[in-house]
Amino acid sequence: LTFAELFALALMRDFEVEPLLMPNPRAAEIGAIRSSIFLAILITTTGLLHAYYNDLASRRALRSETDLAKNRVRYREMLDSSPDGLFSVTGDGLIEFANHTLVRLLGLGSRQDIQGRTLSQFLVDADTDTLRREATELGESISIECDVVHADGTRIPVEVATSGIYVYGDRGQVLRIRDIRRFRTANREAQVLRATFDQAPIGVAVQKLDSEVLYVNDKYLEMTAFSREELVGERLLDLSRSEEAHDFLASVQGALARGETVSVPKMDWHDFGTKPGYVDVRAFTVQPPGQDAPRWVTFLRDVTPVVELEREVSRAERIDSLGKLAGGIAHDFNNLLTVIMGQVDILDEDLGGDHWGHEYLATINDACERSAALTSKVLDFSRKQTLRPTVFMADDAIRGLVPLLRQLVPERISLDLGIAPDVDPRVRCDPSRFEQIILNLVANARDAIEGTGTIVVRVRTHPESEENRRSLGEVEIEVSDDGAGMSKEIQDRIFDPFFTTKPVGEGTGLGLSTVHGIVHQSGGRLEVTSSEGQGTTLRVFFPSTDAEVTLPDSEPRPSKPADDRRGTVLVVEDNTSVRDLITRTIERLGFSVIAAQDGDDARRWIEDRDQDFECLVSDIVMPGVGGVEVARLFRARFALKRIVLMSGYAEDEIGPIERLPSDIRFVQKPVTAKMLGEVLN
Template sequence: MDHVNADTDQRPSVPSGLPEKAGFIRIVLYYAVFGALWILLSDRVVGLVFGEPVHITLVNTLKGLAFIAVTSLLLLFLLGRLRQQLLSESLSKFQAEDELRASEELYRSLFSNMLNGFAYCRMIFEDDRPRDFIYLSVNDAFTTLTGLKDVTGRKVSEVIPGIRESDPQLFEIYGRVSRTGLPERFEMFVRALQKWFWFSVYSPKKDHFVAVFDVITERKLAEAALQESERKYRSLVDHAVVGVYRSNMEGTFLYVNEAMATILGFNTAKELLAVPVLSSYKRPGDRETFIVNLKERGMISGYEIGITTPSGDDKTIVISAVLDDNIISGMVMDITVQKKLEAQLLQAQKMEAIGTLAGGIAHDFNNILSTIVGYGHILQVQTKEDDPMRMNVEEILNAADRATALTHSLLAFSRKQIMHVKPVQLNDLVRRVQTLLRRIIGEDISIRTMPGEDKITVMADSGQIEQVLMNLATNARDAMPHGGTFTIEISCVELDESFVVRHGYGNPGAYALLTASDTGEGMDEETRRRIFEPFFTTKEYGKGTGLGLSVVYGIIKQHDGYIEAYSEPGIGTTFRIYLPLSDALIETDAPPSVAVSSPAGGTETILLAEDDESLRKLARIVLEAAGYTVITAEDGKDAVRKFIEHNAEIDLVILDMIMPQMNGREAYEQIRSIRPDVRALFASGYTADKAYREGMAGAKVELLLKPILPNKLLKKVREVLERPASGG
């Protein structure tokens, strides 16, 4: 309020110089007209009204006084109006000047304090081309942003030498705006100043321009860093081994990387973008379930689905995705190989479990068969040839022989049969067995052999490998009822780590590959997966045991090899057998020993440990009948106890490998610690190599495989007793 009063006090109550010329002329004219009218008309009026001269003189005097009064009032009125008018105009002028001064101060403050740089310049043209410009006015921000000082009145070529050569585009834009008057806005890196700027340029008059600008170097660097980060991210995504995609809820791909295209069976990402999402689903309902779960949770992880590629291949993929603003962003992994490995592992575990079960059954069954066969042979010896009962005994023994063959098949599958491993030349083995295979396979099926290199040697039981070939030939014969070709091919391959991992055992390296193929009916996938399971058969009831290929599987795995089956209905089946190559020398077979018709007995003392009472009783009868003294034990602990009691008397220890309380190996170790030179004989339904794996490899022991015939038992007992003691 004080500031306003001070301004008011400074203004004059009556402006000096009033009235102006026009106002005075107007007043004079008003006065002249009024005076003339008064002179011309007043005398006539007085003469008409007052006839007497005396009256006329008095009236004229009054008239003169009235004239003076009236004209004075008129002058007062006119001069008052003029004064009021001039005073009003003067006040308006002062107000306008105040507003102008305030506006100038405001713009001067804005000009000085604005954060953007400001430069008012005049463009210099040569040959109608912009060559230079002069700074007419700049603000403080100009100096702050550019670092240039004292530029007003100077040419830019003087202030920044070489700018026209380094930044010609800047001159082109300034010149264009100065000539056309059209404003422009742009961003530019000014090389002369090594900074990024944005400019807003306009022309207030011809050949002049105003540039408002700001430094945006930090923003540009941030944008460049962001672009580089996005480029690296895009490159990472585009070259990722997992599929990355974005799609809308309607099922249209918005983005896919190359890995996504490869996983779904397309050549390029562009091809995949042209097809709907649903086209790859093996079961369309899977996408509906996926969308429902995604809507409920907002994200989903590890969603497993089946797809079909354009080429018809079936794959299994797993999706992890998030939903944001109705856009699905996700990653896809192809787990087809992993699922196959899982299936193979499960199959291997199942086969291992079945093998363990089969081995256990065979072991228990062998104990039963040993009793049947043992007593059957005793009855056979005790009956005369013309005795009607002898035929019944022989039928019992024949049935026991068939049961024994069945248990041997189970043991072969479970890899618990005895193996006589030695270097075997596969080409020679195939040549030897070829004649036998022709008898098995029949005349309407041709056999073709394709031997490999001369020296393809493996460590194997040749009899068991021959059994493998015979079983495969039998399987091929049954698959080709109308004839065909059975092919055996031998070659060498190198198996890598991935092959070994896929099968879950073994070692990578050089292997012999034995391939057996037929042109038969083939198998579907479900049958192929189960062909190595014991008792699984596609034959009619009573026409097969379902153990042929199970035996093959067990033999090959017992040889630390691999077997794979490939089959297609209507085309045929191929079995590929991989056996580790060996550089061992081929041994010459020793001549067969002359068989002894009747094993001799003896008078030695034998410690017999067997947990099966019937077998224990049978073995005691057989041994005592041959003249031996027998001390029996029910298990391993009992055997150790009995050995301690009769140490000096015992010449031989017969131990069952599998017994409760303490098994045969553990009992033998304790007995040997008491007397290292003790002779031992083991009996089991399992294999010698299993016994060795359980720690018997260093001991000189003999193994009898159940079921044990009486003559075989007596023969082996005599052999061990007549052998010099090892002394540990």
């Protein structure tokens, strides 16, 4: 074999530092051709050559020129079949031998195109002099990455490995060049995949089945509050923060070992992560190609907002169900109060003078008014109250309440107003209900403070943003206190009707539920922030409006005496007692009355061409034909005549009261003689 071929054979030893050819210390003459050398070669399927000790004396059968030529050809074919480029360099730095793989990689025609040239003519961004010196003089085995230049000028990324060789007094260098374009592409794709997983909105972890962590993404670290150094290479079971977490991970490990898939849609994450919440956990096994052991893959998705939304929907459905029940009861109760209060008014008027019965009638009337107020609260939280919204300045309304608020709050508690200057807090709401909201919130804050403390009422405006998504922004009313605060469990129930933390007999549980109903019926929303020992902040947000501020209504005209017959009124009411009372009351005002027991009966009277009516007084909520339809029929026949609608609650039937035509009056039950007199006169 030539020196060049011996150099190439040394290259196939995968660049070990020890030289392939070594003089036998037993030989009489160093470097003699008969010296024993490590020359015999074992070629494996990977293309690596492994040398073992042999003595040339045992291979004297190969001395014939024919056998030597055959072996020379065989060695060249083995070198040319290598998937890597192989070549050798003399001590002078000139390329002496190259295999066909290297010739193809460089785009050359034959070996002769590369022989006799230097490394620097092919390697780019590589210090070839240092490579040759460290390999040949220091005996170092070196591996670097650089580029080689193809014959067409293309730069090809390669890995170059080199080591020195010393043969019969001559120093040389053998090199292997490997095309790493496919490796770099795969590496870039792996980096993109890793970056994708790191930016994923769900936590991802890959583990061995014994729970040793191999890979985690950033979201997983965030959700578990571990660092990457704390997790990777460790068994997750050994890092459990609680017994519950350990038991769960052990059960997941057992299920995966049996080939099962684990799915826990809503796991309480308190024992696993950094803060309370809920996580959707999915775990399964995958079988990597070329590996015997499967891998355990875990996906973690934060579903806390979903669970909270489900709770909110459930709470809203619960309140709505209670509201429907309470609204129906309130409607019937208002009819009863209408009868009682109406009969009291008639009896009180008929007694006249200083009759001793006036005092008792006043007591009955006072009890009825308190009952009506309670019914009104029930309608508020059930969102069935008929509102009369107007446009007003929220800050002006709160300033007008200050005297009343100071009476509501004891001297040991300071009341601070924080109304931002130069704001335009115009809202559309029922003014009386707005005042009720403020009074209820301040009273609730007062009750939360034991001893001294502070209640702060603030008014702010917020422009349009991604959060509120209101075209004109929002007006915020904040009421905060430094009282005892609330637990999470209490916060979940504070808007439930009839829920109270006060002792039995000291609260109805309708305060905040009333606020909740009014705010949502007015198109607003509520936010609560509280923690035990840190106080509570309640924020009410109303949609801003650019409408003109509504001017106050003029005082209602007084009732006229019943001195003559003033036309006929059609009264429509399905409740017999209420119908009889309203009929009697209107007759005392000087009108004739025709009473219809329901909408169908009223339609027959309206369609009677011989009958003329001055006014319609109708209940709204009735079986069959409702009051709104009766009013439409009446308007079609008597275009210029008055229409009065009344109901215990009617929001579902007519919508907000402001949507009624301006010439239709609305009366909220319970109805009194005074109220009827005002609308009919």
